[in-house]
Amino acid sequence: MKAVIIGAGVVGVTTAWALQRRGMDVTVIDKADGVALETSYANAGQRSYGHVSPWASPSMIREALPSMLRRAGPLKLALPPSMRTLQFLMGMTRYALQPALFNDNRRAMLRLGQFSREQFLALDEQVSLAFDGAHGGLLKLADTPADRDHLLRIAEVMAALGIDSQWLDEAATRQQEPGLNADQPITGGLLVPGDGTGDCQRFTQVLSQRFVAGGGQLLTQTRVTQLRADAQRLHAIQLNGADWLEADAFVVCAGCGSRELARDLGVNLPIYPVKGYSLTAPIRDSRCAPVSTLIDDTRKVAMTRLGDRVRVTGFAELADFDRRLLPRRLDAIRDSLDARFPGAADWSAAEPWTGFRPMTPDGPAAIGRARQANVYYNTGHGTWGWTLAMGSAELTAQLLAEETPALDLQAFSPGRFTRG
Numbered sequence: 001m002k003a004v005i006i007g008a009g010v011v012g013v014t015t016a017w018a019l020q021r022r023g024m025d026v027t028v029i030d031k032a033d034g035v036a037l038e039t040s041y042a043n044a045g046q047r048s049y050g051h052v053s054p055w056a057s058p059s060m061i062r063e064a065l066p067s068m069l070r071r072a073g074p075l076k077l078a079l080p081p082s083m084r085t086l087q088f089l090m091g092m093t094r095y096a097l098q099p100a101l102f103n104d105n106r107r108a109m110l111r112l113g114q115f116s117r118e119q120f121l122a123l124d125e126q127v128s129l130a131f132d133g134a135h136g137g138l139l140k141l142a143d144t145p146a147d148r149d150h151l152l153r154i155a156e157v158m159a160a161l162g163i164d165s166q167w168l169d170e171a172a173t174r175q176q177e178p179g180l181n182a183d184q185p186i187t188g189g190l191l192v193p194g195d196g197t198g199d200c201q202r203f204t205q206v207l208s209q210r211f212v213a214g215g216g217q218l219l220t221q222t223r224v225t226q227l228r229a230d231a232q233r234l235h236a237i238q239l240n241g242a243d244w245l246e247a248d249a250f251v252v253c254a255g256c257g258s259r260e261l262a263r264d265l266g267v268n269l270p271i272y273p274v275k276g277y278s279l280t281a282p283i284r285d286s287r288c289a290p291v292s293t294l295i296d297d298t299r300k301v302a303m304t305r306l307g308d309r310v311r312v313t314g315f316a317e318l319a320d321f322d323r324r325l326l327p328r329r330l331d332a333i334r335d336s337l338d339a340r341f342p343g344a345a346d347w348s349a350a351e352p353w354t355g356f357r358p359m360t361p362d363g364p365a366a367i368g369r370a371r372q373a374n375v376y377y378n379t380g381h382g383t384w385g386w387t388l389a390m391g392s393a394e395l396t397a398q399l400l401a402e403e404t405p406a407l408d409l410q411a412f413s414p415g416r417f418t419r420g
Contacts, residue, residue, distance in 0.1 A: 008208065014204075020215070026216045035205055049387055114162075120390045130206060143185070
């Protein structure tokens with residue numbers, strides 16, 4: 001079988017790898033001049049298999065939306081909002097007001113997270129990849145008794161799905177992360193010991209090299225400019241306004257660009273580019289730095305150790321494709337790391353970044369077929385693309401190979417928005 005994958009981020013490259021392992025002839029194309037240059041470039045670095053959850057949640061209505069009015073709130077809205085932004089907010093709110101749907105989607109995403117962890121570990125046994133990867137666990141901090149109660153409720157959901165987690169009191173939390181600021185009180189933290197870290201861009205780059213060495217074709221600086229399709233099949237895609245490329249199957253892994261491709265194929269896939277910020281800095285003093293990865297729910301930031309670097313990530317900005325790096329956002333996430341791990345980072349050599357998370361309004365990614373029999377979607381993972389990449393890639397490969405998928409994919413159906 002000849003397969004073409006549109007998108008060379010972590011999701012596209014892992015999908016290419018999974019298809020190649022099944023003996024398929026695979027070509028990956030991307031409009032950028034290299035792999036992992038968009039969302040995969042400098043994301044949080046966390047593989048948070050036990051932490052995945054829909055953004056469209058009841059707590060989002062209670063906490064996140066009102067935070068748009070606070071100067072230091074984690075959710076920001078560009079004014080005046082575009083029609084696309086308003087449609088996304090209305091859709092997300094509609095889904096968030098359905099607690100039963102949220103719970104179903106969260107369980108489905110957590111199951112996919114655990115499956116993805118299995119696939120990452122299997123890959124570790126197959127090939128040696130250098131990407132500052134580790135599985136040192138994720139620690140979600142609690143500052144108040146209310147935070148503690150919230151995390152314990154999350155632990156109950158995880159336990160029901162067989163996901164290991166451990167509540168740590170303050171002393172055990174500080175033993176787990178000795179660099180935490182001793183002057184800042186905490187009540188404890190929830191540790192998910194099976195979660196991991198790693199530089200997503202480095203991983204994607206080295207895996208793409210293995211893919212090409214195995215006979216795969218990677219075409220960068222290559223845009224899809226036209227489609228030759230009908231209601232039954234996608235017959236060919238035109239590249240850069242010139243040559244046509246035919247294949248037996250096509251897989252859309254184009255992140256935020258998937259929406260337009262799906263629209264041209266008659267599929268409604270309302271993916272929105274939720275903007276995020278990160279700073280990656282050399283570690284100045286390893287004794288003060290994170291050991292693994294943490295979620296600071298008070299400040300809504302993620303902090304991750306990547307070898308001799310530390311990365312802090314935050315904010316969810318609804319501003320369409322505005323790529324400006326706003327200094328006040330970078331200052332806020334820098335201050336967040338300094339408050340938790342004072343003296344850890346050498347900010348003089350920090351690399352700032354902003355990128356767009358391809359978010360669906362209800363939360364789950366789009367995995368599977370929607371209309372044409374030979375077009376598959378593996379896209380819209382939101383903040384969880386790095387975490388879920390290996391799992392969703394394997395599921396997509398199972399579908400193309402006509403194997404029975406390892407998981408129920410109903411929650412991830414790409415046609416769910418077209419139907420609704």
